[in-house]
Amino acid sequence: MTAPPPTRPAPASRPDRPDVSHDAPPAQSWWIRNQRVLAPYLFISPFYLLYGLFLLVPILVGLYLSCTEWAGLGTPRWVGLRNYRDLLGDHSFWTAVGNTGWYIVFTLCVVLPASLLIAQALNSRGLRGRDLFRLAYFMPVVISPIVITLVFGLFFDNEFGLLNAVGQAVFGFGGIDWLGSPGWARVTVVILVLWRWTGYLTIFFLAGLQNVPKELYEAAAIDGAGPVSRFWNVTVPCLRPVTAFIAVTVLVSTAQIFEEPFLLTQGGPGESTLSVAMFIFRAGFQRQQLGYAAAAGVLLFVAVFVLGQFAMRLLGVGRDER
16 A cells, blocks of 8 residues: 655744734724825815905894994993994984995996996007006006095195195185085095006906907997997997906905095095995994994995895896806
């Protein structure tokens, strides 16, 4: 008989190399399992944190303060809707609303068309020194408001103003109390708005004009259209999206007008140039009625939001036209 072959002894297991062939796979952490889904939200989380901290939190705090009576120190005292009820019966508040409405109407009906016409002139091919004119029209936007106040004070001063001196020397009529008469004070504020913001809006219109296809003007000229006809039938329709965007932006920003009447007239004489933003400033920082000012701010926010949404729907801002 043949002897069976010798069997080889099984290798001894080494303590430093454990047999992992029969072990379960290692458990993955929660982050490894979900990192593909959560990574995009992690990258955009700073925006939401800043958005909540600087927008949502102030809005919620303002809503709470609008229902309280608080002077800035101590604990606010809950008064419910009393601040809103008092605002609806406050003559100064409605005066500020009327003045703000006047500023909005003037800006939309005068500043907006003036900006479009200036942009059309600056976009003409034969204009020499076009860059110099653009710089001159945009300069008021970057000038300090303090400098603007000093310059306009020199122009519209009742006794030593440049306008009254020129009117007396050239036309021979008496001086106009630009800053002391309620009617003329409103005119002075809107002149300042016209001078300060026309150049800023002109930049937007100028950017829109440069995107109008030149072929449309050439086709209109071949059909016999003159400059006025080309403006109404080519320029204005092509600028409709830009005009709608600017109109909504102007509406929202002018509803919160503060610097011009505050620096030039301090809201006077009386309350003839008082805006809603100035009314909030007076109530909150001069009379220490922070709850009352917060209620006025909430009403201003609601009014601006409603007007902005209405204007956007009316003008078709953000609507896809196919």
